[in-house]
């Protein structure tokens with residue numbers, strides 16, 4: 001249920017940093033950094049326009065992917081989703097992108113690379129995690145919900161193909177009015193990966209055409 005309601009004495013989960021202007025190639029945003037007090041993990045909120053106390057704020061919660069976000073890896077769809085999300089927020093004129101440090105669906109870069117190694121031997125992305133002793137997805141959205149709470153946002157339109165992100169946020173008291181798909185064109189390097197997300201992780205990729213990559 002709503003873990004953030006009625007908790008005047010609850011300890012602060014996050015330290016909030018300085019808000020700065022961030023002009024980007026996608027448009028002008030404001031950047032607000034946060035640090036999880038218990039772990040030192042740093043997260044980022046990019047905001048566009050007036051979002052505080054607004055209903056149905058366009059939101060992207062983006063899970064860190066060094067390979068995709070920084071280097072444009074074609075093994076996944078992360079880099080393109082990140083850029084598309086910023087473009088969508090710019091177009092809307094208002095919205096938030098939360099960049100969460102939960103690399104590798106929460107298992108970290110070292111373990112994700114071990115999972116990649118297994119995938120090079122034919123194991124899919126879910127079984128690779130399981131073989132390494134992890135859950136298929138170890139992410140938690142408490143920090144994201146707390147960031148939204150600090151921005152006085154309680155209802156969002158979520159840019160995602162992953163229904164688990166919706167329930168992961170709702171668990172912490174955020175109202176997800178709707179999910180807006182963030183589809184990217186499959187390529188030969190990520191088609192199997194995307195199909196696995198659809199078949200085994202429930203991602204809604206129904207409109208994608210995998211025919212050229214069977």
Ligand SMILES: Nc1nc2c(ncn2[C@@H]2O[C@H](COP(=O)(O)OP(=O)(O)OP(=O)(O)O)[C@@H](O)[C@H]2O)c(=O)[nH]1
Pocket residue numbers: 061062063064065066076077078081102103104105106107111112115116119125129159160161162165182197203
């Ligand atoms: N463990 C593991 N993590 C991966 C792999 N490929 C990408 N990731 C991580 O997966 C996270 C992104 O999650 P995805 O499942 O691609 O997508 P999502 O964020 O759940 O869903 P969308 O909101 O639709 O993008 C990032 O943290 C990536 O680092 C992989 O093969 N194994």
Ligand SMILES: [Zn+2]
Pocket residue numbers: 065067068069076077078079
């Ligand atoms: Zn990725």
